[in-house]
Amino acid sequence: MLKLNPQLILFDLDGTLYVSNQAIPGAVDALDRLREHGFQLRFLTNTTTKSQAQLVEQLRSLNFSLDTHELISAPVAAQLELQSMQKKAARTLRIWPVVADAIKKDFSEFEIGEISPDVVVLGDIGDRWDLDLINKLFNAIHGGAQLIALHKNRFWQTDDGLKADIGFFVAGLEYVCNMNARVMGKPNADFFQRVLDSVSVSARETMMVGDDIDSDVGGAQELGIKGCLVKTGKFRQGYYDQSTIKPDMVAESVVDFADRLLKA
Ligand SMILES: [Mg+2]
Secondary structure, three states: OOOOOOOEEEEEOEOOOEEOOEEOOOHHHHHHHHHHOOOEEEEEEOOOOOOHHHHHHHHHHOOOOOOHHHEEEHHHHHHHHHHHHHHHHOOOOEEEEEOOHHHHHHHOOOEEOOOOOOEEEEOOOHHHOOHHHHHHHHHHHHOOOEEEEOOOOOEEEEOOEEEEOOHHHHHHHHHHHOOOOEEOOOOOHHHHHHHHHHHOOOHHHEEEEEOOHHHHHHHHHHOOOEEEEEOOOOOOHHHHHHOOOOOOEEEOOHHHHHHHHHHO
């Protein structure tokens, strides 16, 4: 029998609440019911191609109700990290943001420059990857810049099937520069801890719901947060079967999750 008593529920977005910008049927109602029962909700995403405001707007357009502060994206976490680094350095940091145009303005409080940056911030840039960029990044980091990766996902689901994610480039840069990136998104423990701190709820009172067994479930469990895997989005039975990660719950969808949690 499932023993769960969370106060805070963290939801992944893509593949969990919606797929290809279509809400999972019943998901809006399921979240409303959880709120009615007093659960606090937060929405976590590694998406690095949209600003916080755009992500909130996207969820609202699918009829999900949420406050802006309830959405914590990897770029939002990166800004907090940079602010903290800048405070420690007691000077303006020079940032080279290799990120989607939509979120570039989110880093406008920092000095922007590709020459001798203090920090390289790496996110999703679609098909703009090429060897010239990789070598520029290598030289910046080899020359002393720190690397902040907005996430390190292995692959993602698109309309055309699964595609390699930026974890490919982050891991490659770590290897050739012989260093470790600070990874902002899931499954990084710092990311989850920052979310818990912002709500003042402990890991044991928290549950993470997502379609990525590594990033959502594994990352959360590492910090003591219970993990529920949903069988929507990128879920693949074969990948789940061979994984060493054991979710605390496996649900058909976020609706099934809510039904079972409210029954428990
Ligand atoms: Mg997902």
